[in-house]
Amino acid sequence: MRWQGQELGVSDAAALPGLEQLNGLVRSVTTPEFAGVTFHEVLCKSALNRVPSASAMPFDWTVNPYRGCSHACVYCVSPDTLVLCADGRQRRIDELTIGQEIIGTEQSGDYRRYVRTEVRAKWTTRKRAYRVTLADGTELVASGDHRFLTERGWKHVIGAMSGSDQRPYLTTSNRLMGFGLGGRATLGPRLGGEFRRGYLSGMIRGDGMLFHRSYTSPSRTRELHLFRLALADTEALDRTRRLLADEGVPTRTRPFAPASATRRAMTAIHSARRADVATIETIVAVPPLRTSAWHAGFLAGIFDAEGSCSRGILRISNKDPELLQLIQDALDAHRFPHVLEPLRSNGVRSVRLSGGLPIRQRFFRLTEPAITRKLDIVGTAVKTVADLKIVSIEDLGHDIDMVDITTGTGDFVANGVISHNCFARGTHEYLELDAGRDFDTQVVVKVNVADVLQKELRRGSWQHDPVMLGTNTDPYQRAEGRYKLMPGIVSALTESGTPFSILTKGTLLRRDLPMLKDAGAAVHVTLAMSIAVFDDELQHLIEPGTPNATARLETVRAATEAGFRVTVFLMPIIPHLTDSIAAIDHALSRIKAAGAVRVVYGALHLRPGAKEWFLQWLAERHPELVSSYRGLYPGVTTTAPKAYRAWLAKRVRPLLRVHGLDGSAEDESPRGTPVAGLADRAEARSAPPIITTSRGRAAATSLRAAAARVAPGEEASARLF
Numbered sequence: 001m002r003w004q005g006q007e008l009g010v011s012d013a014a015a016l017p018g019l020e021q022l023n024g025l026v027r028s029v030t031t032p033e034f035a036g037v038t039f040h041e042v043l044c045k046s047a048l049n050r051v052p053s054a055s056a057m058p059f060d061w062t063v064n065p066y067r068g069c070s071h072a073c074v075y076c077v078s079p080d081t082l083v084l085c086a087d088g089r090q091r092r093i094d095e096l097t098i099g100q101e102i103i104g105t106e107q108s109g110d111y112r113r114y115v116r117t118e119v120r121a122k123w124t125t126r127k128r129a130y131r132v133t134l135a136d137g138t139e140l141v142a143s144g145d146h147r148f149l150t151e152r153g154w155k156h157v158i159g160a161m162s163g164s165d166q167r168p169y170l171t172t173s174n175r176l177m178g179f180g181l182g183g184r185a186t187l188g189p190r191l192g193g194e195f196r197r198g199y200l201s202g203m204i205r206g207d208g209m210l211f212h213r214s215y216t217s218p219s220r221t222r223e224l225h226l227f228r229l230a231l232a233d234t235e236a237l238d239r240t241r242r243l244l245a246d247e248g249v250p251t252r253t254r255p256f257a258p259a260s261a262t263r264r265a266m267t268a269i270h271s272a273r274r275a276d277v278a279t280i281e282t283i284v285a286v287p288p289l290r291t292s293a294w295h296a297g298f299l300a301g302i303f304d305a306e307g308s309c310s311r312g313i314l315r316i317s318n319k320d321p322e323l324l325q326l327i328q329d330a331l332d333a334h335r336f337p338h339v340l341e342p343l344r345s346n347g348v349r350s351v352r353l354s355g356g357l358p359i360r361q362r363f364f365r366l367t368e369p370a371i372t373r374k375l376d377i378v379g380t381a382v383k384t385v386a387d388l389k390i391v392s393i394e395d396l397g398h399d400i401d402m403v404d405i406t407t408g409t410g411d412f413v414a415n416g417v418i419s420h421n422c423f424a425r426g427t428h429e430y431l432e433l434d435a436g437r438d439f440d441t442q443v444v445v446k447v448n449v450a451d452v453l454q455k456e457l458r459r460g461s462w463q464h465d466p467v468m469l470g471t472n473t474d475p476y477q478r479a480e481g482r483y484k485l486m487p488g489i490v491s492a493l494t495e496s497g498t499p500f501s502i503l504t505k506g507t508l509l510r511r512d513l514p515m516l517k518d519a520g521a522a523v524h525v526t527l528a529m530s531i532a533v534f535d536d537e538l539q540h541l542i543e544p545g546t547p548n549a550t551a552r553l554e555t556v557r558a559a560t561e562a563g564f565r566v567t568v569f570l571m572p573i574i575p576h577l578t579d580s581i582a583a584i585d586h587a588l589s590r591i592k593a594a595g596a597v598r599v600v601y602g603a604l605h606l607r608p609g610a611k612e613w614f615l616q617w618l619a620e621r622h623p624e625l626v627s628s629y630r631g632l633y634p635g636v637t638t639t640a641p642k643a644y645r646a647w648l649a650k651r652v653r654p655l656l657r658v659h660g661l662d663g664s665a666e667d668e669s670p671r672g673t674p675v676a677g678l679a680d681r682a683e684a685r686s687a688p689p690i691i692t693t694s695r696g697r698a699a700a701t702s703l704r705a706a707a708a709r710v711a712p713g714e715e716a717s718a719r720l721f
Contacts, residue, residue: 039479044446047453047489048467059501061467063453065475065485067444076125076402077414078141082181082365083405084413086116088375090365093403093414098122098507098554103377104409105149105418111381112177114413121406121507122551124540129396130157132170136358136387138180140415143402149177149411149418151384157393176388178417179358181365195297196243201284202301203240204229205323210281225277230256230268236304239370241269247283249276286326295330300367302327309374314353314360315341327351336363358385361416382418401540406481406508443479450488457496467493467500470528476506486512494519501526503569507547507555513562520563528567529556529596533578534587541621542574549587553594560595568596570652571666572604575632575640576625579603579648585655592659601652602666603640606633 029039049062079094086101096102096119104117127143134140140148144158152174159169191199204210204227211226231237241251249271256268271277287294302323307316316327324340328351331338336359341350353359357380364375404421405412411420446452456462469475475486490512493500500523502509502516509527519525533539534549559566568591573579578587591599606614611633619626632640640648649665656663 038443039482040444041447042444043448044452046456047446047449048456059468059471060465062471063449063467063469063475063489064472065446065449065483065489066473066477066479067446076123076127076143076404077146077419078129079401079403081140081142081403081414082416084361084377084416086378087372088364088377089368089372093405094124096122096405098510098551099558102407103413104407104411105382105413106409112418113382114377114380115409116378117408117412119405119407120511121547123404123406123547124536125402125404126399126540127402129398129400129402131392131394131396132157132390133392133394134176134180134387134417135389135391136180136385137183138388138415138417140417141396141400142419147420148414149382149420150174151177154420158395170390170393172390172392174390175384176390176417177382177384178388178413179356179361179385180388180416182358182362182387191239191243192246194291194293195300196246197283197287198290198294198297198299199301200240200243200247200280200297201286201294202298202303203236203305204280204284204301205320206302206305206318207231208284208305210277210284212277223274224272225274226270226272227251227277227280228268228270230266232264232266233304233371233373234267235372236370237267237269239304244269244280244283247279249279249283251276290329290333292333295333296366298326299330299334299363300369303367303369303374304371307369307374309360312357312360312380314363315350317348317350319347319349324349324351334366356385357383358387358416388417445479445483446485447483449485450492453489454492454495457492457498462496462498464496464498466524467498468503469500470503474504474506475502476504476508478506480506480508487515490515490519494522497523499524499526501528503528503530505530505547505552507551510555510558513558516564517562525564526567527559527564528569528600529553529559530569530571531587531591532570532572533574534583534590535578538577542617549590553590556591556594556596565598566594566596567598567600568594569666570599570601573601573648573652574604575644576628577622579651581651581655584652585658588655588659588661592661597662599656599661599663600666601648601663603645603648605638605640607638611638 027041029041047063049064051060051062077093079092081093082090083093083096084103085091085096086103098119098121100119101116102119103114105112106115107113127145129141130144132140132142132148142148142157144156146157147154148157148170150170153168155168155170155174157170159165159167208227208229211224211228213224215222215224229237229240237253241253244251251269251271253267253269255265257263257266259265271280290298302316302318303314306318307314309315318324318327328338328340331351331353337354339352339354341352343349353363357377361377369375406421411418413419469486469489475489480486490500502525509529516525516527529552531549531552533542536548536550539548556566556568570584570587570591573584578584588599615626615629618629632644639645645665645667652663652665
């Protein structure tokens with residue numbers, strides 16, 4: 001980290017326009033986590049901002065802890081990168097969901113250890129790709145800015161020894177920390193075909209019972225045929241039942257043994273049909289030609305039945321010499337090093353897997369056992385091995401789609417090595433940007449905003465009017481992951497009895513849901529999520545680096561489950577691209593499914609700066625639409641014509657009713673609409689308030705001017721939409 005100390009009152013030529021002699025400036029900070037972004041930490045004199053009386057906003061007060069937005073997507077990896085989850089399984093990073101538990105690391109005493117954490121945000125972007133290859137065959141495809149943990153600390157994929165690109169970077173003399181994959185990022189075979197039969201053979205031969213007996217009485221001879229499998233771990237029992245059903249063998253489930261002081265309760269599946277028992281015997285028989293998939297399934301089944309993994313040692317134990325030989329044959333087939341331990345006094349022998357954590361993880365990835373408690377590595381020390389030495393770093397020469405996540409620990413396990421992640425990033429928000437690059441790369445952080453706000457709220461003149469957050473810049477943008485200003489702001493508002501509302505695109509909101517829920521017991525709290533595009537391909541083109549609709553809807557769902565009645569801003573609706581009945585219906589159905597109760601919708605605004613960018617993008621991607629857009633947004637016009645907005649309302653309103661959602665257009669909320677009703681909180685909750693974004697103020701003014709300028713011919717052409 002490079003600290004660029006600033007003296008108070010001294011002119012700074014590199015500062016933002018207007019901040020050259022900002023006496024409240026504490027320091028300017030650049031750090032590798034936010035490449036290309038400078039944070040100007042300032043001491044603000046006021047936190048509450050009064051909205052001008054002429055504004056169209058339906059509220060009077062705002063709090064903005066940040067000025068400018070830190071939107072750059074820096075750390076990211078290939079979508080097929082495998083991430084170690086808390087249940088011990090590896091999943092592709094593009095399949096992870098917000099809130100999902102995964103494995104990260106934390107320093108504990110002298111060692112960094114594996115711990116449980118969760119996915120707090122997920123992002124997609126497009127970056128130049130670099131391939132890092134390790135000696136064990138592990139391959140990692142990531143951006144050049146991505147960082148991995150080495151034996152000498154965190155290092156970027158690429159960098160330089162001097163100049164503007166100077167930073168720690170990987171070389172072929174480094175070794176990465178973790179356990180690797182021992183090859184390319186592939187998962188074991190799924191539960192079908194040969195793997196299924198191998199699993200059933202290992203499980204039933206290891207822990208099941210197949211029973212045949214004849215009972216003779218004076219009147220008749222009765223034959224009994226029975227299959228039974230009794231386990232304490234229902235995961236393996238459920239899997240076995242499903243796989244037998246796939247083979248055409250139904251089973252029944254019943255309690256087998258109650259729990260005691262020394263053992264867990266056991267449940268059994270069973271069948272007494274002669275034909276079914278005969279089928280099971282055929283399934284578990286060892287085939288003369290055992291395939292790789294059968295061996296993998298057999299190892300999974302026998303490990304679930306007879307295996308253990310404790311204190312870093314994986315063993316599979318049994319008395320049957322034939323079964324012990326089958327275990328060794330299967331391990332040999334997949335080149336797992338192992339040792340047959342000496343015979344114990346009780347006649348049991350164990351096959352022990354050797355090679356440490358890298359081999360155990362490869363075993364789990366290949367076999368995918370059902371019992372997840374045996375896969376746990378929480379508390380294990382993070383180490384490196386010689387096979388994780390970097391052998392090459394290759395520029396692939398092209399950009400690819402990439403994915404990044406934000407976690408509670410700031411890292412995750414990617415393809416078996418420790419990978420840094422970004423702090424929770426804000427979104428690209430190109431439609432909210434001022435012209436110029438400074439808005440993206442120069443962020444003013446009001447580091448004392450919570451303390452100042454607390455003092456302002458204690459004044460006798462404060463009337464406890466509703467306060468809005470997120471109408472200018474996103475309070476849960478990327479910088480919030482570092483500075484954590486929102487918890488202090490929420491506490492100050494709550495303790496003073498001030499109702500407040502939050503509008504965000506950031507999934508980092510989930511971090512503060514417990515605090516917001518507690519706040520909601522004291523004051524009225526309203527949450528809103530902005531989601532513009534529900535088509536992932538279009539969203540990637542228009543808002544690269546932002547959380548997609550699925551990630552934001554997961555945050556809506558989490559807020560709903562926490563007890564909030566969430567509003568979704570379906571804005572902007574983009575003419576010709578997202579304004580079809582099918583697109584709007586799809587968006588509203590997903591919003592309803594996520595639990596939101598209200599929708600605020602609005603047509604595209606094209607402010608100066610954003611307008612030029614968007615029209616350039618449109619000319620490249622949809623040149624056939626350029627002439628239509630120049631008709632909709634002529635000259636300096638920033639808002640869509642009144643006729644288009646009326647046409648859009650006729651499309652949206654019936655669909656809102658179909659999906660049982662309350663809703664309105666963004667310009668339908670008059671000044672004075674309450675954000676929270678303190679006198680009747682139940683009534684307020686039944687009708688969530690409207691929250692308007694920062695473009696509403698400009699829209700209200702330009703709308704009147706635009707309406708006066710629109711010629712009859714232009715209005716008539718707009719009705720064709």
